[in-house]
Amino acid sequence: MEYAIETHDLSKSYERHKALDGLGLAVPPGTVLGLLGPNGSGKTTTVRLLTTLLRPDSGSCRIVGLDVVKQAKEVRRNIGLAGQYAAVDERLTGLENLRLIGTLYHLGRREAHRRTDDLLERFGLTDVADRQAKTYSGGMRRRLDLAASLLADPPVVFLDEPTTGLDLINRIAMWELVREQTARGTTVLLTTQYLEEADQLADRIVVLKNGRTIADGTPDELKVGVGGQRLEVTLADPARAQDAARALREWGVGTATVGEGGRRVTVPVDGGIDAVATAVTALKGEGAHIVDFSLRKPSLDDVFLSLTGHGTPARDSQPDAEAEHAA
Amino acid sequence: MSEVIVDGVALIGRHIKHIRRVPQKLLSVTVMPVTMVLAFGYILGSAMDVPGVEYREYFMAGVFAQVMVAGMTTTGVGVCEDLNNGLVDRFRSLPMSRSAVLIGRTVSDLLLSAIACVVMSVVGFAIGWRIHGGFWSALAGFGLVLLLGFVAIWGGALLGLVLRNAEAVGSLGFVIVMPFMFLSSAFIPLDGLPGWLRAVAQWNPLTAVTDQCRRLWGNSTTAHGDGFAAAHPGLVSLVALAVLFVVIVPATVRSFGKATAR
Ligand SMILES: Nc1ncnc2c1ncn2[C@@H]1O[C@H](COP(=O)(O)OP(=O)(O)O)[C@@H](O)[C@H]1O
Numbered sequence: 160m161e162y163a164i165e166t167h168d169l170s171k172s173y174e175r176h177k178a179l180d181g182l183g184l185a186v187p188p189g190t191v192l193g194l195l196g197p198n199g200s201g202k203t204t205t206v207r208l209l210t211t212l213l214r215p216d217s218g219s220c221r222i223v224g225l226d227v228v229k230q231a232k233e234v235r236r237n238i239g240l241a242g243q244y245a246a247v248d249e250r251l252t253g254l255e256n257l258r259l260i261g262t263l264y265h266l267g268r269r270e271a272h273r274r275t276d277d278l279l280e281r282f283g284l285t286d287v288a289d290r291q292a293k294t295y296s297g298g299m300r301r302r303l304d305l306a307a308s309l310l311a312d313p314p315v316v317f318l319d320e321p322t323t324g325l326d327l328i329n330r331i332a333m334w335e336l337v338r339e340q341t342a343r344g345t346t347v348l349l350t351t352q353y354l355e356e357a358d359q360l361a362d363r364i365v366v367l368k369n370g371r372t373i374a375d376g377t378p379d380e381l382k383v384g385v386g387g388q389r390l391e392v393t394l395a396d397p398a399r400a401q402d403a404a405r406a407l408r409e410w411g412v413g414t415a416t417v418g419e420g421g422r423r424v425t426v427p428v429d430g431g432i433d434a435v436a437t438a439v440t441a442l443k444g445e446g447a448h449i450v451d452f453s454l455r456k457p458s459l460d461d462v463f464l465s466l467t468g469h470g471t472p473a474r475d476s477q478p479d480a481e482a483e484h485a486a
Numbered sequence: 487m488s489e490v491i492v493d494g495v496a497l498i499g500r501h502i503k504h505i506r507r508v509p510q511k512l513l514s515v516t517v518m519p520v521t522m523v524l525a526f527g528y529i530l531g532s533a534m535d536v537p538g539v540e541y542r543e544y545f546m547a548g549v550f551a552q553v554m555v556a557g558m559t560t561t562g563v564g565v566c567e568d569l570n571n572g573l574v575d576r577f578r579s580l581p582m583s584r585s586a587v588l589i590g591r592t593v594s595d596l597l598l599s600a601i602a603c604v605v606m607s608v609v610g611f612a613i614g615w616r617i618h619g620g621f622w623s624a625l626a627g628f629g630l631v632l633l634l635g636f637v638a639i640w641g642g643a644l645l646g647l648v649l650r651n652a653e654a655v656g657s658l659g660f661v662i663v664m665p666f667m668f669l670s671s672a673f674i675p676l677d678g679l680p681g682w683l684r685a686v687a688q689w690n691p692l693t694a695v696t697d698q699c700r701r702l703w704g705n706s707t708t709a710h711g712d713g714f715a716a717a718h719p720g721l722v723s724l725v726a727l728a729v730l731f732v733v734i735v736p737a738t739v740r741s742f743g744k745a746t747a748r
């Protein structure tokens with residue numbers, strides 16, 4: 160079987176720091192691989208190695224059978240890249256941005272114009288096509304960037320954190336565009352810090368930590384270990400947290416962990432509303448004063464907790480903090 | 487080969503749109519040069535009394551050289567911007583000619599330098615600067631100035647790719663350029679310098695370029711021919727610029743091949 164993306168024992172160091180250590184991937188054509196990991200886990204390094212921007216120290220990688228080092232130019236004809244920061248020329252209009260990329264892909268004038276119009280339409284950018292990209296919202300910029308990566312209709316597309324910094328509406332719009340593209344048979348490698356995003360889009364997920372693969376499987380396989388929703392309870396008095404955690408366990412809700420200054424108790428709940436009711440009863444019996452009570456989807460932290468026994472290393476940025484609002 | 491041309495033309499088009507849309511770009515090649523010409527012409531010009539030298543004619547070649555060399559920072563900063571907003575990554579992932587990215591940037595920045603030359607010539611003329619030589623030698627003088635500008639622009643691109651940070655480009659560029667500017671005959675004749683310092687200054691490519699321009703334009707020059715460099719500024723400037731070009735361009739192309747934003 161010929162893989163669309165195939166790597167063996169791929170490694171890359173910066174100075175003495177090992178950013179990627181022995182990565183092996185095999186992505187069948189037409190599927191989506193989600194590379195899941197926190198900041199600094201080696202996602203961008205992987206994307207840069209696979210898109211010919213960096214040379215590996217050791218190991219090999221092939222894109223549609225072409226060697227990334229020896230046949231770099233051939234590889235570039237077969238890939239599209241939307242990097243971690245939307246690479247649009249702010250001073251050019253959306254239309255000019257795409258036409259420039261079309262020219263540089265050597266599509267020919269008519270073809271470049273046709274595809275530009277087509278993508279602007281599909282990505283809902285026709286109305287703003289003649290505005291300079293610096294006036295675009297974050298979501299529009301990302302869509303323009305994605306459009307640029309798809310302009311030559313390459314068989315393999317790399318998306319490095321395509322939704323980081325986007326609000327929910329724009330994120331869902333991006334997901335829809337990625338799904339449309341995969342329905343056309345494009346192979347996609349996307350990196351993300353969100354378990355939910357990988358779950359939504361990917362056929363297979365590889366979890367990275369400090370440049371090493373710590374898990375590899377389908378979203379369902381991964382979620383079995385992680386469990387379902389999380390119930391988060393914030394208490395007024397940190398001294399009561401351990402009691403609350405014990406009470407939850409005794410009532411059979413699940414093993415609770417205490418975090419965030421000792422005031423927040425988190426517990427996986429699989430049984431839906433019944434489990435929540437049980438938890439409320441358990442906490443009521445404790446007589447703990449509850450400040451906040453919420454149910455959320457499992458996060459990357461929870462994945463790490465279930466895989467390694469502790470949370471994500473060095474969460475130095477909070478992607479949600481820079482979320483923008485829909486235009 | 488034709489690929490380089492097609493891609494280069496597309497990217498020159500991109501930069502020309504920038505020039506039209508970013509007012510600061512035009513300011514840097516109009517206001518700064520005009521200020522320089524006026525400052526040297528009036529302020530320094532009236533304080534400066536060098537026997538046998540008509541300073542208002544003398545300093546113009548120096549201002550041309552100074553403004554050309556300043557183009558280095560503009561290019562370097564532009565390269566850093568492309569690097570840090572991910573455009574360089576995108577370009578490098580395309581099946582395009584890599585040198586076209588650099589050619590597009592340097593050629594269009596040369597256009598900015600040429601605009602600056604026109605502006606300076608007009609203002610210089612208005613305050614009494616005249617060219618006394620023939621048409622072709624006048625043109626050769628401008629050609630030499632622009633050649634200096636082109637080498638500086640490539641140097642700026644290299645700085646940008648290596649430093650990847652606009653502020654660093656600005657300050658390191660300044661540190662590199664200042665000694666060359668001050669240890670040259672750009673603004674003051676070298677006669678007053680002590681012997682060994684004068685020897686160094688005479689071999690400075692900027693001295694050679696400005697002295698040669700003064701010869702070509704028939705402006706006052708104090709190069710009295712003590713030593714080979716002073717006697718042959720044309721030869722020295724061409725050889726020096728050629729050597730710099732041959733060293734800088736391949737180094738820049740190589741850095742571009744490895745450049746990624748952090
Ligand atoms: N150009 C570089 N020079 C030195 N270290 C780098 C460079 N780029 C990335 N790193 C380091 O390599 C590791 C992996 O980085 P990266 O691949 O960008 O991770 P991610 O995209 O998952 O956040 C990090 O520790 C990062 O600090």
Ligand SMILES: [Mg+2]
Binds near residue numbers: 202243
């Ligand atoms: Mg990254």
